[in-house]
Amino acid sequence: MVVDKDPVALLVIDMQQGMSGMASGERNNPSAESNIENLLAAWRRNRLPIIHIRHISRTPESPFWPGQPGVEFQLHFLPLAGEHIVEKNVPDAFVCSGLERWLHVRDIRQIVIVGVSTNNSIEATARTAGCLGFKVHVVEDGTFAFPKRDFSGVQRSASEVHAMSLANLDGEYASILSAAQALKMF
Template sequence: MTRTALINIDTQLSFLHREFWQEEHLPAFCDAMTTLITGCASRGVPVVDIFHVNDTSGGPFSLASGYVAPMAFLTHQPAVTFYKHVHNAFTDTGLDYWLRARDINHVIICGMRTEQCCETTARVASDLGYQVTFVSEATLTFPMTHKGITLDCAMLRHRTETVLEGRFATVKTVSETLESI
């Protein structure tokens, strides 16, 4: 039997205070996240909130900033909240122990920085033996430039879906995910 949890990664106010913040894709992200969270909660799937903390920087990801908190559109009550200090949600957080103690063997990944914390968490979850569903529709990212080449949000999302699908995760839409629970 599959037991599922929704892992909501880094959907926090800290990002509003970063130089790369853009609101272009925010409305669609908020709609997808809200639908996914509401749908999971109505099906008895626990929602786990993960927040990124960097207390050494003194910036918007430090606990002292007050920005390590849910974005305003999130109104759900998480089953549990963990704080991470690296890109994935498992290292030194207690998430793996919490999931295993509840016999959860399937995780649904959503949240912020599609190609960074969400993708890295999906890869680690797979390596730890979890069945992983990656809902890229309910992830948000921002354009990135390297060596003069900029990847826009759609390109980053496509790249992440390409490297995860069939290797580390099954990529699904919000509606596909909710139908499969």
């Protein structure tokens, strides 16, 4: 892997209380949280930029509706002072959030993405970031997905959904890394 010496920001997407205990079925990557914690600790030790992204729903019944406990960050992923927080209302963290401008003002052109869920907010954010010209890395064992029916009605496992989403991104919008590889970026 070629290490780019430009500043690299860590985007931690939707690691909120509403994501722990989702009723969407069994998920893949049970060690994702541990991998995200390790990456977050490394970014903090190296004083690199960290952006915490939080979903705020437009649907009152959602656990991510303002004022609900589900909106709050999980305890292991609470932002520290000086770490940027972005709130979004759609899966893509760049839409109507100011994230692109925040990165450009700080001359950050490279991002590492972790969080949930691979085929939703992770994929949407990575696609836009790639289209905007950022060098994007998605940490395959720092994200996870849930089972889902495909368009033909076939039930797909969380691992299949996760793998297809990563395949959609790989090479065109992002590079796919392991947490161990991401730790070697600096």
